[in-house]
Amino acid sequence: MDGMWKEFRTFIARGNVLELAVGVIIGAAFSTITKSLTDDLIMPVVGWLFGGFDFSSYFIRLGPIPASYAGSPDNYAALKAAGVPLFGFGQFITVVINFLILAFMVFLLVRAVNRAIHVVEHEKKTGQAVPAPEPEDVKLLREIRDELKRRNEGA
Template sequence: MPILGEFREFIARGNVIDLAVGVIIGAAFNDIVKSLVDQVVMPPVGLLFSGIDFARLEWVLKPDNPATKANELVAIQYGAFLNTLIKFLIVSWVVFLLVKAVNVIRRRDAQHPEATSSAPPPQEALLMEIRDLLKAQAGREEPPTRH
């Protein structure tokens, strides 16, 4: 099989498409969490700590040298790390809640399998009835004669 055919078969699998959708939604979710942390969670937290902006917290190891044009500031930016840590905790909590909800649904469906199997839609029921009538009618007719 040519490589393009194998690639087409690989991409056409449902799990690859699901993975791609998950990555895209995850990227969008990342933007939402970043906005939530930076614009909703951190301002009140900074206010609680006397108006400190956590994103700007840093430990300066080597200050700027005013004699040069280059920015020589060397600092450990632990405030940005704290923001990232809070984002991670929020994403982890949301993913945990999603997995928990899916597990609850799966357990419920496993306990009540009849609830998940429902009657066919009306069109399918009508088509099955027509099929059964045609089978019954075909069984009563005489087979065609051969000459």
Template sequence: MLNEFKAFIARGNVMDLAVGVIIGGAFGGIVKSLVDDLIMPIVGAIFGGFDFSNYFLPLSSAVNAPTLAAARAQGAVFAYGSFLTVLINFLILAWIIFLMVKGVNYLRMQVERQEEAAPEELPPPPADVQLLTEIRDLLARRPAV
């Protein structure tokens, strides 16, 4: 069973998937930083606050905290700021993936067009035709009598 597992792991598809997951995780961190550190402060400034993730509506009269973390400790809250941050994260990530897939599809289409435009090589003639061609060429090179 251990040998089967080694063979499974050593296959290219599993390794490609592992690399993709690792790169995706790192890329997700970059997008999260982009949204949290660059985009959301601008959006928060436009809508009157500097910390967009702390926007919430208390669902209980006992909630009177100024921050989301403290409000959650006091009771139920409708944390729409956190949701909007995650939604913007998703939309940016989806847009970037869309652009990457579009680029790959464009490159693939270019390669297919080049393959279609390339002239096809004719198959070699049958052996008897090749032999007759060689005989003809030899006779043509022979001095005239």
């Protein structure tokens, strides 16, 4: 048992496990952002473009509505909260759209990282780094300095 505990501590102490934990936490936060992007920005625009089209309103009620329920029979969230069994294919479509957006964002992130890695590897092979372009404010300051030197030399 003691050997297994040591092995477990070694496993947990590895950087990969900690990086995975950080990735899961950031992924959960990223998922929340993606859900908001879909629910609050993309789906309302889609609904507006298609004349009030709302995916969440597409469901099939699989059971009776309780007598105590006073809400709308077309409100998916309220019916679900009331315990009515629902086949929510509209909500599923929204989740699929969330996934596609998230997958595309991850693709863009991985693509950017791969390009950065490619540049670094190229620099290692050639032995020279690609110089970063000089910022405009540095250029301007250099020109001012040179002009002041030129004026002082002429005076």
